[in-house]
Structures are given as C-alpha cells and as structure tokens.
Amino acid sequence: MREFIPPATRFIDLPAGFAMKRGGALYGARIAYETFGRLNAARDNIILILTGLSPDAHAASHADDPTPGWWEVMLGPGKPIDTDRWHVICVNSLGSCKGSTGPASIDPDTGEPYRLEFPELSVEDIADAAAFTVRALGFERLACVIGTSLGGMSALALLARHPDLARSHINISGAVHALPFSIAVRSLQREAIRVDPQWNQGRYDAENYPRRGMLTARKLGMMTYRSAQEWDSRFGRARLSPDRRTDEEQFGLEFEVEGYLDFHAHRFLHRFDPNSYLYLSHCMDQFDLGDSCGGTADEALSRLRLEKALVIGVQTDILFPLRQQRKIAEGLSASDADVQFLSLESPEGHDAFLVDINRFGPPVAKFLSVDW
Structure with missing residues (x-):
C-alpha cells in the first residue's frame, strides 16, 4: 500500500466521525489541497477545482512546487483560469491515494492501512469533504466551482447539497449519472x-x-x-x-x-x-444526481441556485458522451441560471480538456473574464 503525495500538498482535517453516505464514518481523516493565486481584499475571487479519478491537488506549478501540474495548460498567470485574478483551490478527492484519506491511508484504530475496511465511498462523500475544506479555509462563498469528469459529478453533488456555496459553475465532460457503456468498462477494470x-x-x-x-x-x-x-x-x-x-x-x-x-x-x-482505483471507479458507477436529491436529475438540476454556468462536452467522448453534458445544460436552464452549452469537435475524446487547450481555453477564459 502506498500514497503518492506531491511535496507542496496542504491538508485540512475532517471532523471526527465524518459520516459517509452509505454507512460508516471516518476518524482522523484529512483532505489534501493546493492553492494558486492570491486572495483579493473582498475575498470573492475564489475558484474550487474538483478533479477526475486519478489527479492529485497539484493542478499547476507554483513557487512551492515548480513541477508542471496535471492542468498546467489551463491554470496559471495569464492562462484561461488566470491566477493573476483568481485564488484557486484544488482538492484531491476523498478516497484517493494522493494525500486525502483513502484505502491506502492508515486507519488510526489499527495502525495499518484501511485496505477494504475503508467505508464504501460515494460521490456525495467527495462533495461533502470538498465543501468542508472550503469552509475550513474560511470561505463561505465561491465565485465558481469547476468540475472535470468525476469532478463534474462531484461538483453537481456539491451544488445540490451545499446550495449557497457557489455563484457559478463550469462543468467539463461531466454527467448526472454513468451510462451502461461506462459502467461496463469500469466493471471490467475492477475485475x-x-x-x-x-x-x-x-x-x-x-x-x-x-x-x-x-x-x-x-x-x-x-x-x-x-x-x-x-x-x-x-x-x-x-x-x-x-x-x-x-x-x-x-x-x-x-x-x-x-x-x-x-x-x-x-x-x-x-x-x-x-x-x-476500485473505490473511486465504483463510486462513479453508483452516483445518480436524481436519486441523491430524492427525485429526477432534471428536478435536481433545476433547483440548483447558480447565477450562470458553462457546460462543455466533446463530440468524440465515448466515456461521458456529449448527450450527458447536453442534459446538464438543459436541466440547469430550467433554473434561473444563465447557461451556455458548448459542443466541441476535438479529436482527443474524453481527455481533450487536458490537452486540447486551443479549444477548451478560450471559452473557459471568456466565462471567467466577465465582471461579476
């Protein structure tokens, strides 16, 4: 068992007895995060990034860790997520092995790694842990929450469960639930x-x-x-x-x-x-925003309290197909939010948001550049 923690990682301790959605609780647990850019005097320039399955909190290089981050092309001074303007928090998902407590972490009750004694993980747990981290850092209101892939699911869960936490949202290659093809692939991976x-x-x-x-x-x-x-x-x-x-x-x-x-x-x-890997991939398959909110996904999306949202999908994405992002945009449009939906033609499929900066960068930059 091994954890893989970037050198500049910081930590927030979760409250003792952090309750998990599907049963059990964590004691002595923590969430790993990194920050980028400076907080302004009004404390209203905060962006939260929620990641896909495997990334750590090191989204981009900075003074404490100059090595390139997993979203180096998107985040930094003068980049689409401009750290000359925004104070960005990136959290590592609960259940991961990149600093946040997960199956590879030490169980304080036994002194050994949790392994399969780690409680069953849900996307809602990831969302709740991220929301707690934001508030523990002293922030009650985010300018924007950005979610990619699994992070797109986590962001929707966060917005539904913590409705006053964010003013806007960027959902990139996300979904309200997994489709059969994606479930089948992840099932084979776990097998x-x-x-x-x-x-x-x-x-x-x-x-x-x-x-x-x-x-x-x-x-x-x-x-x-x-x-x-x-x-x-x-x-x-x-x-x-x-x-x-x-x-x-x-x-x-x-x-x-x-x-x-x-x-x-x-x-x-x-x-x-x-x-x-088993825990995180399984929680993706189990997630359903509608079930989580006690209704349909459309009803849940229509109740989210946002000022505006940007939803981006890729036409060649077979893991989170474009119709899933269209569903998010249509559901959000039933609320009072100003919603923009973009269908991109990138050939890189689901991973396009990591590599195709020429297509993803401009709309993200434009969305975040408007005075609020």
Whole structure:
C-alpha cells in the first residue's frame, strides 16, 4: 500500500466521525489541497477545482512546487483560469491515494492501512469533504466551482447539497449519472484488478502487487479516454520497431498503439493505489444526481441556485458522451441560471480538456473574464 503525495500538498482535517453516505464514518481523516493565486481584499475571487479519478491537488506549478501540474495548460498567470485574478483551490478527492484519506491511508484504530475496511465511498462523500475544506479555509462563498469528469459529478453533488456555496459553475465532460457503456468498462477494470492473484482481497504490498491487473485496467481506461478517430490519425497500422518490442513472446506487443497503451499503463503502476482505483471507479458507477436529491436529475438540476454556468462536452467522448453534458445544460436552464452549452469537435475524446487547450481555453477564459 502506498500514497503518492506531491511535496507542496496542504491538508485540512475532517471532523471526527465524518459520516459517509452509505454507512460508516471516518476518524482522523484529512483532505489534501493546493492553492494558486492570491486572495483579493473582498475575498470573492475564489475558484474550487474538483478533479477526475486519478489527479492529485497539484493542478499547476507554483513557487512551492515548480513541477508542471496535471492542468498546467489551463491554470496559471495569464492562462484561461488566470491566477493573476483568481485564488484557486484544488482538492484531491476523498478516497484517493494522493494525500486525502483513502484505502491506502492508515486507519488510526489499527495502525495499518484501511485496505477494504475503508467505508464504501460515494460521490456525495467527495462533495461533502470538498465543501468542508472550503469552509475550513474560511470561505463561505465561491465565485465558481469547476468540475472535470468525476469532478463534474462531484461538483453537481456539491451544488445540490451545499446550495449557497457557489455563484457559478463550469462543468467539463461531466454527467448526472454513468451510462451502461461506462459502467461496463469500469466493471471490467475492477475485475482485472480483483482477479489478479496478487490483489489478495486488497492485502497486497510492494513485493506482492497486482501488477498485471493494474496494467490491464489502465489500458482499458486509456482506450476510453481518447477516441478511435485519434487512434487512426495518430497510429494507423504502424508497427513497433524491433528495438522497441518489450518481449518476443507469441502474440506480444506488435503495433504502435499497443506500445502506447503499454507505456502509459506502466507509468500508472507507480502513481496510483489499486484499492483506491476500485473505490473511486465504483463510486462513479453508483452516483445518480436524481436519486441523491430524492427525485429526477432534471428536478435536481433545476433547483440548483447558480447565477450562470458553462457546460462543455466533446463530440468524440465515448466515456461521458456529449448527450450527458447536453442534459446538464438543459436541466440547469430550467433554473434561473444563465447557461451556455458548448459542443466541441476535438479529436482527443474524453481527455481533450487536458490537452486540447486551443479549444477548451478560450471559452473557459471568456466565462471567467466577465465582471461579476
């Protein structure tokens, strides 16, 4: 079991007995976060970023940690999320292994990692922990909450459960619930980890680690994060050169696309905990904004109290298809919010918000540049 915590990470202690939606409570738990930019005198320039499944709180470089962050292209001085104007808080999700308490963290009752004794995780728990963090930092009102992927789900849960916390919202490649295809893919990812003998009901260590299961799970994920259009244009049927073949076994890696998946899967091995992967992916499948709010998703969205919102989706996204972002925009439009919906043509699929700055940057910058 291992946590992967960036060096500039800060922490907020959650209250003792932090109640989890599906039962159980956490004691001695914490949330990891980083901040970017300066707080203004009026204390009204605060943006909260909620992340996808795997990112840490280090969204961008800053003086305390100059290494590039996971959203370096979007966040910083003069960038679309301009830290010359905004004070940005990025939190690492509860249940992760990047600083916030999760299955890889030490259970204070036993002195051992929680492993599968960690309570069942929900998106609502992630949202509540993020809201507590904001308030513990002394803020009662956010200018904007930005959520990407799983963070888009978490942001909607936060807005529904803490209706006065944010004035506006940017939802990027999010959803009110998972669709069958996405559930099926994540189910296969979890199965790949669980059937690896080294997983051992979550009781693995550095020497006995579910390496093959994690590699397979990550490769399945990578296939859904990008699009077939990108695979075609980027790799075609190009084959690996002999010096790049990692094995000579029959049916081993042969094509460039296989090499790409293998390279990124091996990188992920050393950056994420398998049990945390199981917990976070499962909570995505379980989430339903309508059920969470005791009605339909449309009813829940129409009750959110926002001044304005920007909802962005990508036409080539197969993991969170564009119709899911359109549903969010239509639901929010039934409230009093000024809602803008953008359908982008990026070939990069679900991961486009991480890499296609030319398409994502301008609308985010424009939304945040208007005087409020």
